[in-house]
Amino acid sequence: MHEGEGLGKTLSEMHVCQREGKSVSQVVAHWHFRPDKVLAGSVEEGDLIIEDQSGNGNHLESVSISCMEEQGDLSGDPPPLRWECDPEHGEVLGFYNDQDSAVCSYFRTLDHAPLNELTFEAGYTIEAVLCLPRPFHEGRHSWMGVLTRQGSGAELGRKGEQELLATLSVSNCMEYQWVYHPIQGETSSTSWSRYLKEEEWHHVVIVNDTRETLLHVNGICDYSCLSSDLQGISAVEGKGWNVGASEWNGKLDTLFSGKLREIRLTAGPLPRSEWLLDLKPLRILEGMNEGEPSLQREGNYHFVFIPDPQKLVYLNPHMFNAQVEWVKRNYADKRIAMTAFLGDVVDHSCAGEEWERADLAISALDRAGIPYMMTAGNHDYDESDTYLQYFGPHRFNDKSYVKGFSHSGYSSYGVMEAGSYVYLWLMVDMKALQVDLQWCKDVLDRHSGLPTVIVSHDILYKNNVHQLEESGNGSIIWEQLVYRHDQVFMTVNGHYDGTGHQVRQNANGLEVIQLLVNYQDSYRGGNGWLRLAEFDEAANCIMFRTFSPWVDQATVWNELTYPDYRFLTGEDHAFVIPLHFKERFGLLQPYIS
Numbered sequence: 158m159h160e161g162e163g164l165g166k167t168l169s170e171m172h173v174c175q176r177e178g179k180s181v182s183q184v185v186a187h188w189h190f191r192p193d194k195v196l197a198g199s200v201e202e203g204d205l206i207i208e209d210q211s212g213n214g215n216h217l218e219s220v221s222i223s224c225m226e227e228q229g230d231l232s233g234d235p236p237p238l239r240w241e242c243d244p245e246h247g248e249v250l251g252f253y254n255d256q257d258s259a260v261c262s263y264f265r266t267l268d269h270a271p272l273n274e275l276t277f278e279a280g281y282t283i284e285a286v287l288c289l290p291r292p293f294h295e296g297r298h299s300w301m302g303v304l305t306r307q308g309s310g311a312e313l314g315r316k317g318e319q320e321l322l323a324t325l326s327v328s329n330c331m332e333y334q335w336v337y338h339p340i341q342g343e344t345s346s347t348s349w350s351r352y353l354k355e356e357e358w359h360h361v362v363i364v365n366d367t368r369e370t371l372l373h374v375n376g377i378c379d380y381s382c383l384s385s386d387l388q389g390i391s392a393v394e395g396k397g398w399n400v401g402a403s404e405w406n407g408k409l410d411t412l413f414s415g416k417l418r419e420i421r422l423t424a425g426p427l428p429r430s431e432w433l434l435d436l437k438p439l440r441i442l443e444g445m446n447e448g449e450p451s452l453q454r455e456g457n458y459h460f461v462f463i464p465d466p467q468k469l470v471y472l473n474p475h476m477f478n479a480q481v482e483w484v485k486r487n488y489a490d491k492r493i494a495m496t497a498f499l500g501d502v503v504d505h506s507c508a509g510e511e512w513e514r515a516d517l518a519i520s521a522l523d524r525a526g527i528p529y530m531m532t533a534g535n536h537d538y539d540e541s542d543t544y545l546q547y548f549g550p551h552r553f554n555d556k557s558y559v560k561g562f563s564h565s566g567y568s569s570y571g572v573m574e575a576g577s578y579v580y581l582w583l584m585v586d587m588k589a590l591q592v593d594l595q596w597c598k599d600v601l602d603r604h605s606g607l608p609t610v611i612v613s614h615d616i617l618y619k620n621n622v623h624q625l626e627e628s629g630n631g632s633i634i635w636e637q638l639v640y641r642h643d644q645v646f647m648t649v650n651g652h653y654d655g656t657g658h659q660v661r662q663n664a665n666g667l668e669v670i671q672l673l674v675n676y677q678d679s680y681r682g683g684n685g686w687l688r689l690a691e692f693d694e695a696a697n698c699i700m701f702r703t704f705s706p707w708v709d710q711a712t713v714w715n716e717l718t719y720p721d722y723r724f725l726t727g728e729d730h731a732f733v734i735p736l737h738f739k740e741r742f743g744l745l746q747p748y749i750s
Contacts, residue, residue: 282422291356322338351374444720469682534587581604607644685707689703
């Protein structure tokens with residue numbers, strides 16, 4: 158049913174349809190934030206009423222609140238709500254609640270609006286067209302409320318996110334989160350997007366069909382999670398909805414800053430063809446779907462790096478499974494000498510199901526006898542050392558290439574032959590770095606003749622001008638483990654958002670390749686992308702490519718659209734670094750087992 162049809166349906170009739178399990182696709186509230194949709198009042202006077210275009214009487218009234226203890230003379234202050242002309246969307250409403258103004262504003266539904274009681278038992282579609290503030294400031298804009306149902310889960314005796322009954326908010330990392338309490342159950346459910354960019358307008362769409370809740374931003378759904386009990390949105394009697402303000406602990410929380418064009422709520426899930434807009438995402442990645450990740454020359458070999466899989470394991474485990482299965486299937490054909498996991502194997506160290514998923518996926522490599530090594534990330538630590546219970550020394554007892562573990566059990570090293578050389582892999586734990594540092598030095602001193610790759614979760618990050626810098630741990634690793642150990646020719650880390658590479662010189666002027674590889678904050682938690690490093694001794698270079706086994710699989714049953722690229726292109730995703738193998742490794746001391 159399209160907007161405008163059957164708008165005379167009463168609230169009680171909607172509830173009857175919901176109870177009978179009928180498919181309801183009626184628009185129950187629709188607000189355009191532009192001057193010609195104002196029912197009464199003005200932004201200057203702070204008494205604006207936005208008319209509900211659905212015809213159901215769910216009008217919004219503006220509310221002004223004091224934002225400073227000492228207000229003084231407010232006559233010269235610009236209003237926190239302002240009409241603006243956007244070149245793309247015409248007249249929209251700007252919210253300026255983050256500045257040093259004495260007054261802030263948001264909207265709420267009228268006291269007797271039918272929407273206040275509606276619980277959406279047959280599902281719902283929530284759409285918001287908005288633009289975040291530019292620049293986005295974490296301190297001022299974290300957890301801004303876009304659309305919030307007043308009240309808390311605690312008022313219904315719920316567990317989990319007790320302070321939030323239902324809210325579409327913007328996190329400190331500039332991601333949209335939809336947190337709500339279904340009608341049944343004891344806790345809340347959450348859907349969210351990837352980390353976003355502030356340069357674009359966003360069309361946020363939340364679709365619930367009572368079994369699944371999906372959050373799309375500009376047509377892309379990053380995470381999908383099925384549940385048997387996601388019916389409706391709980392309501393607290395006497396409470397309504399806020400637009401532009403969230404709530405926490407029974408009080409208003411961070412108010413929205415940015416621009417709003419419109420918000421629409423529909424009783425029932427809507428197909429994509431009936432959504433308000435078809436906004437396309439800002440293209441921040443380049444890629445291609447042609448070609449194969451095959452060796453470019455006979456005699457070449459691969460190292461594979463699997464970056465922080467935490468979001469995949471948590472919400473898109475099929476993508477992590479695809480990565481591991483690809484390594485398993487292509488181990489011989491692609492001559493994969495070693496696979497390294499860069500840390501954060503889970504997103505929540507307290508979630509047993511995440512550990513089980515990661516364990517089950519990686520066990521495929523164990524059963525096939527395929528070599529791999531691991532390091533922990535900050536998300537993997539807890540007081541029970543759960544990481545060690547799953548991926549500690551005992552897991553590698555039967556793997557001859559693994560030669561030892563530090564006393565903490567978190568750092569390890571292995572030796573693996575590849576091409577003309579025997580390589581040392583030193584996995585340096587970020588949390589136990591200081592404790593394990595001398596052990597790591599001893600390993601390097603005993604194996605000074607082996608070309609060495611150091612993997613640690615925390616080494617390099619990209620600063621505000623997109624240049625690579627060392628973290629605190631990274632400085633220690635460089636000064637203590639890399640700079641005066643000539644055999645170390647490469648370091649690899651994840652942890653920080655983004656990708657990058659650089660080549661530095663150690664104390665003796667020898668080159669060291671450094672890689673930052675992390676796609677967890679990109680589409681769908683990484684979209685299955687991993688990093689391939691193809692060593693070409695004949696051409697004296699290493700060819701780096703970014704490939705997604707998941708997208709590779711998806712080509713079988715789905716027409717690929719942005720950002721589903723089998724290969725990412727661009728200087729941080731596909732590049733070649735010269736390495737004169739004989740010159741770089743020829744001066745190293747012979748290896749003594």
